[in-house]
Amino acid sequence: MMTKALIVVTNTARFEGINRATGVWLSEATHFHAVMSDNGIDVDYMSPNGGYVPLDPGSLATDAMDDTNWQFYGDNDYRERALARSLRPDQVNPDDYDLIYYAGGHGVMWDFPQSTAVAAIAQSIYKRGGLVTAVCHGVVGLLAIKDADGDNLIVGKHLTGFTNEEEALNQLTDAVPFLAEDALKDAGAVYTKADAYTENVVVDGQLITGQNPQSAHGVGIAAVRALKGVQVD
Template sequence: MTKALIVVTNNAKFDKLYKATGIWLRETAHFNKVMQENGIDVDYMSPKGGYVPIDPLSLAPDMMDQIDWQYYLDDEFRNTHLAKSLKPADIQPADYQVIYFVGGHGAMTDFPENKELASIASAIYNNAGIIAANCIGVSALLAIRTTDGKRFVNGRKLTSFTNDEEALNGLTNDVKFLPEDELKKSGATFEKGEAFKSHVVVDNRLITGQNADSATDVGEAVIKALLK
């Protein structure tokens, strides 16, 4: 049976600010929904395992749609996937054909330099699996190296949360780094669409989305890639 590993942050606070953060709910709910509709089982993993915070801004009434509410009110999602997420030591990469990194500003702290997450992603990819990531979750790719030691993103087409979008958030000077800048510095060919509109880039078995509204389309692109 095909399985997807959904990777989420444990970080509940901005690095430079006393401001709550975590995962952006839509980015996991919408991707999970696509997996569920296509009969793909999911597990949730975080860098430390256990509790996964939700960015409170992603729960605002104008941010929540029917799918978001479905997962937010789901007992298994809240009490198992988010309250008791798996840790890297629990994971056998051979069990998964897809790994998906969820965004939200929390991911800026515990994704970009995480060698354990990078090792699991590399193992899945090198076993003909798919690496998918959305928004700030794409920063997890910065830690991945190829078998010859080069950066995984070097020369690859991708997208992530853009500098323009962070500026529109008013957080440019408050975040730890700007994913667009760091991915470009690492040799990625960065492609961006309109701010806060769905935009997905597919480069073989690497699938990335620009922002929260891209999560469904990232999921659909994963399904299409699995069917090849």
């Protein structure tokens, strides 16, 4: 059976309460996706509502785009399948996937924590021994996942995610509904962080998390190692 990954992306196109566009941070999807493709792992995209996935305009800035981003962004099939017609949760069979990956971008702050349908898919994958992975703001999707006893999956788990310091550097602390770092700690996770905007990946069994956009590639590498039991770069 082919190994398969499910990437979760936001449907939120705008900050609530202010006129600022948001969406998925492109490199957090593409850098992880590229690692999957390089290792023969098929990828599907899902969002809480399905359909159109907005891109955070900041992630398309000249200094944010690299060869990997341009390769995906220039691919018609990718734009159509992943960004224009992402799957709805009710179109997804969790048994088809060995891992789920929550990509970030500020938009997720409004739809990931409330999406019980996405969380149920993650719970099913985890229960079967699959991986639950997330990066940057995407870690807030973990807040909705329960374990077999009905407790939050991340209680006592070692993880990371976008830091309060990084949000302050963005000057968006007051624009988001809550802070990812605080929410993970409040939910009972063992949260650790590295310097702002440096790569940081934390592995705790089936749970793999990355701190920021710089960590998306590393989360992919750690996921492949966990799935295949082989060393990859």
